Amino acid sequence: MVISPPFLPPRDPAETDASWFARAMQQQLAQSQEVGAQEGAFPIAAQFTWHTGLHLTAPPVPGGVAPVRAIADGKVIYIRQPTEYTADPVHPQNYSPDLKTARWSDTGCVIVEHSTDIGTTGEVPTTFVYYSLTMHLRAIDPAIKRDGRVYRKDILGQPGKSYGAPADIHFEICCNDEQIRKLTGADPTWAPPFKPVTPTRNGRTDVVFGDLFIYLPASTPTLAEAPKAGDVPLRPRTGSRQTLGKAQWVRIRYEKGDSLISSLDEEGNAIGTGKSAKDFEYEFYKKAVALHKLVAPHVHDGQSCPSAWYELLRFGRNLGPDELPLDAVHWREIPTAAGSLWADLNAVGTFKFSDGDFLPIAEWKFFSDDTDYLDQRCQSVNLRRWIRDPHPDNPIRDSLEELGKRLADEKIRKRLKRAVCKFPTEWDAATIEARNRWALNPQERTPPVDKEQWDLFLRHAKAMCMSDLPRAYLDAQWRFHPQEFVRVMEHIGWLSLDEIAQLIPRNSAIEKSISWQHAIDRLKIGTQVDGGMPRGIHRALNISLRKYGSSQSPVRLAHFLCQCLVETGLLKNSTEKGDEAYFRKMYEVITLDEAGQDYDNLKGIAWRMGFTSHMVNGQKIIYARTDYISLRPLKVQKKAQELGNVNLGDGARFRGRGLIQMTGHDNYASYGSYRGKDYITDPGSRLISADAETAADAALKYWINAGGFNGKNLNILADLGDLMSIVEKVTRAVNGSLTALSERQELFQFIIFLLGDGIIEPSDFSKKKQNIKYEARTN
Numbered sequence: 001m002v003i004s005p006p007f008l009p010p011r012d013p014a015e016t017d018a019s020w021f022a023r024a025m026q027q028q029l030a031q032s033q034e035v036g037a038q039e040g041a042f043p044i045a046a047q048f049t050w051h052t053g054l055h056l057t058a059p060p061v062p063g064g065v066a067p068v069r070a071i072a073d074g075k076v077i078y079i080r081q082p083t084e085y086t087a088d089p090v091h092p093q094n095y096s097p098d099l100k101t102a103r104w105s106d107t108g109c110v111i112v113e114h115s116t117d118i119g120t121t122g123e124v125p126t127t128f129v130y131y132s133l134t135m136h137l138r139a140i141d142p143a144i145k146r147d148g149r150v151y152r153k154d155i156l157g158q159p160g161k162s163y164g165a166p167a168d169i170h171f172e173i174c175c176n177d178e179q180i181r182k183l184t185g186a187d188p189t190w191a192p193p194f195k196p197v198t199p200t201r202n203g204r205t206d207v208v209f210g211d212l213f214i215y216l217p218a219s220t221p222t223l224a225e226a227p228k229a230g231d232v233p234l235r236p237r238t239g240s241r242q243t244l245g246k247a248q249w250v251r252i253r254y255e256k257g258d259s260l261i262s263s264l265d266e267e268g269n270a271i272g273t274g275k276s277a278k279d280f281e282y283e284f285y286k287k288a289v290a291l292h293k294l295v296a297p298h299v300h301d302g303q304s305c306p307s308a309w310y311e312l313l314r315f316g317r318n319l320g321p322d323e324l325p326l327d328a329v330h331w332r333e334i335p336t337a338a339g340s341l342w343a344d345l346n347a348v349g350t351f352k353f354s355d356g357d358f359l360p361i362a363e364w365k366f367f368s369d370d371t372d373y374l375d376q377r378c379q380s381v382n383l384r385r386w387i388r389d390p391h392p393d394n395p396i397r398d399s400l401e402e403l404g405k406r407l408a409d410e411k412i413r414k415r416l417k418r419a420v421c422k423f424p425t426e427w428d429a430a431t432i433e434a435r436n437r438w439a440l441n442p443q444e445r446t447p448p449v450d451k452e453q454w455d456l457f458l459r460h461a462k463a464m465c466m467s468d469l470p471r472a473y474l475d476a477q478w479r480f481h482p483q484e485f486v487r488v489m490e491h492i493g494w495l496s497l498d499e500i501a502q503l504i505p506r507n508s509a510i511e512k513s514i515s516w517q518h519a520i521d522r523l524k525i526g527t528q529v530d531g532g533m534p535r536g537i538h539r540a541l542n543i544s545l546r547k548y549g550s551s552q553s554p555v556r557l558a559h560f561l562c563q564c565l566v567e568t569g570l571l572k573n574s575t576e577k578g579d580e581a582y583f584r585k586m587y588e589v590i591t592l593d594e595a596g597q598d599y600d601n602l603k604g605i606a607w608r609m610g611f612t613s614h615m616v617n618g619q620k621i622i623y624a625r626t627d628y629i630s631l632r633p634l635k636v637q638k639k640a641q642e643l644g645n646v647n648l649g650d651g652a653r654f655r656g657r658g659l660i661q662m663t664g665h666d667n668y669a670s671y672g673s674y675r676g677k678d679y680i681t682d683p684g685s686r687l688i689s690a691d692a693e694t695a696a697d698a699a700l701k702y703w704i705n706a707g708g709f710n711g712k713n714l715n716i717l718a719d720l721g722d723l724m725s726i727v728e729k730v731t732r733a734v735n736g737s738l739t740a741l742s743e744r745q746e747l748f749q750f751i752i753f754l755l756g757d758g759i760i761e762p763s764d765f766s767k768k769k770q771n772i773k774y775e776a777r778t779n
Helices: 018-025 177-184 281-296 306-313 381-389 400-406 410-416 430-441 451-464 471-475 481-489 497-501 517-522 538-547 554-566 580-587 590-598 625-643 665-675 682-691 690-704 725-736 741-753 772-778
Strands: 053-056 072-082 109-119 124-139 157-163 164-175 212-216 221-223 248-255 256-266 270-277 329-335 339-344 351-354 364-365 419-422 478-480 613-616 620-621
Touching: 018 682, 072 124, 072 471, 109 157, 109 471, 109 538, 109 682, 109 725, 124 177, 124 410, 124 471, 164 177, 164 481, 248 329, 256 329, 270 339, 281 306, 281 690, 306 538, 306 665, 329 430, 351 381, 351 410, 364 381, 381 400, 381 410, 381 419, 471 772, 478 481, 497 517, 497 538, 554 690, 554 725, 580 625, 625 665, 625 741, 665 690, 725 741
Parallel strands: 364 419
Antiparallel strands: 053 164, 072 109, 109 124, 124 157, 124 164, 157 164, 164 478, 212 248, 212 351, 221 339, 248 256, 256 270, 270 329, 329 339, 419 478, 613 620
16 A cells, blocks of 8 residues: 655655655644634534544645645546636635635545555455545646546645635545455444453454554563573463563554554553664564574474564564464563563463554544434534543533533544544535534524525535535545544555556666556566566565565665566566576686686676676776686685585576575575575475565565675665665675666666655656556557
């Protein structure tokens, strides 16, 4: 799922992600005269009526304000062209709720249906469909057509006015009953606040992303100090330990290598001060290997391997196929009211979840108890109780006046960001009168609306509402806070088939004229040639990216994928091509005569791969023939030693395989030790290229334990940013040299534009863009 805000202002290089996001989705600053809260708030507006979306103000950009863009790929299912502005004070769009001034509201509207994958159950993708509606557009881009396809960042139109507020839009996100279950993995039910809910099972495994949440029962074993270096991480069969004594939750977040752990009581209140561990995520591999070494002498073969321990550290549980001891211990330092202690996060009775479970402890609340759909006022008893003054001695705390005042409380506004509410759209012209008739009732509104006010309101409402809204949108009555939805969903990191197919350029220096269908086929069914890409690499790649945290950010993902695409010829080959002589001369030994022959062949591999030159002060210098002949055998010998290729035929036997073309005896052996399997002898060695999950996992394992980076995690480099100098450093760590550096840098720019929030297209982007719309336009 790739998603971004509807406004994409230029990003200051020194600006934090949070600061940029706040500018990109800035809520209208004008305050309601009734309650003091911001106008156009979600999900409750003035007079305690349901409000389907949020009013956002377009950020300034050079030359004006930012245009409105599609937040994700999708299909346009509805367009209403805006009415041209007029200063006529009696025009129904010149209206304000206070009736004191004539304030214009634009009527341009676009609704997009978005369909994307957020995970998988076996080979069946977890597909989620939702809708975005943008209202108050003063102009709609001519390229936007009903039933046409749009891609993320495509311009939908220009922001208009809402009650005179300039550059303002109403923006909403919603889905139907079936899709809310797909998104949350369960039937959304009301969980009363301040009433602990004790879990009885682990969370979902099809969708796992973002923060981890681990429930610790009162019986969770604890230590006052860190476990000793030689302690075996298995639960003791006898003896007793100190225990937590009181149930609680632990929340774990990883960001740019660091780990932040916070503790929550069963009601969601913070306990103590969060514990931060710098570079903890970068060290997962080393920690996993160390834990396995401690356990290995105490379990049967195959019951433990570093890969399984790695997942325990990453997710708090083992999601993959590799086996973990049933009594494995996961000690982590957690905050307490008095400081901190060490707790076993894998103890009996612990249960593990992620942001993908939309837990009450993570402040998610679902409201569907307002069943009077012909009354715009919020009649949800649960929501009212959630908002009201918690002090029971306040005799008027349930009155609408008091509830309305609570909406101005910043704590309530923050709480409502994770309120997901079910109620009908406010834009349906057929129900306008019924939904708003409460305003005529003196018991509902003080003072009630008189006939003149009512007639003016109805004229305005009918001009703003629509009578031909699509049924799919009308049925999508579960509504999200738009800011929070985009912010949270940005971290899912799972790419749908279409989204990842777009990352394969249609034309590039690596291969020309790859059609959309070819891109899809490579990801689904493979290339079906000898040494080609295996079937199902799309799913396998997503699983491995999730496991190793490389989909946590667009920059990480772009760094990894640009390397894979070059190494595999745009996902065409999972096995390095060549004959016996090629592999010997590349990875074992090359004679002086052979080096001379390679130098003389201007179309041969030595020239194509850049072996005949080197960089001096940023300039490419061609070796003299004699220098090349003397240097090349020494370089091949050094390469063979680095790879552990000591036997005749090792070059061919341990040729480059998998998504990152893992090469050499020692890399194969290291991966086998990591997975607890034999990848040295056939058929094991061939699985690295023939089995999709192994091909992807082996590539990511190398990524977090790169031999060309002294065994360190390449995300350390990737997290430094999107500079071309970083691509160069990653390339050297992956490739051992700078072979095809320009192609890798070009692909990085292409991918980061598609995955990131930048709006300046790289050169020749339109010629390389790979998507259905482009195919239809050019064929």
